[in-house]
Amino acid sequence: MRHRAAGLLVLLTGCAGGDDGPPPPMADPCAVVVLVPAADSTATEKAAIADAASMWTAVFGAHLTVGDATDGATAVPVRFASAALAFLGAYEVERRDLVINRDIPDETMSSIAVAHELGHAFGLAHVTGRASVMNAGNGTVRPNAADALLLAQLWGTCAR
Numbered sequence: 001m002r003h004r005a006a007g008l009l010v011l012l013t014g015c016a017g018g019d020d021g022p023p024p025p026m027a028d029p030c031a032v033v034v035l036v037p038a039a040d041s042t043a044t045e046k047a048a049i050a051d052a053a054s055m056w057t058a059v060f061g062a063h064l065t066v067g068d069a070t071d072g073a074t075a076v077p078v079r080f081a082s083a084a085l086a087f088l089g090a091y092e093v094e095r096r097d098l099v100i101n102r103d104i105p106d107e108t109m110s111s112i113a114v115a116h117e118l119g120h121a122f123g124l125a126h127v128t129g130r131a132s133v134m135n136a137g138n139g140t141v142r143p144n145a146a147d148a149l150l151l152a153q154l155w156g157t158c159a160r
Helices: 002-015 043-060 107-121 145-155
Strands: 032-037 063-066 074-081 089-092 097-101
Touching: 032 043, 043 063, 043 107, 043 145, 074 107, 089 107, 097 107
Parallel strands: 032 063, 032 074, 074 097
Antiparallel strands: 089 097
């Protein structure tokens, strides 16, 4: 467990920086994407995942569902792990999953952390200079029209 905690601290350093380069995308938000909660996810954690999916769907028209992986869909695993509250979450490129801090005390902040890491999974980098779900360390700003514009620049617009 000690090794895992050290890994989370390394990821925190990588995700807490300023305007870093875009990560390699894991999923096209216009294709069918299934957010797959880890088996040990609580009902509250599953609700945070569903809320994050709704946030991106509302501003961008993303095709996100929550459940088990299905044929023809890109699965994005989402797991929760305990960590210091300075750590909200990370898109783990090598594992091809999202990890969110299980100890975030606020449901809305947890949902926004999932939405932020989904942004990375879609290929978005951190931004500065404006309110954005993609601000490093963000726990209050939901995906907005400017974030949707960044996704549209990468993927085009999604058919609704």
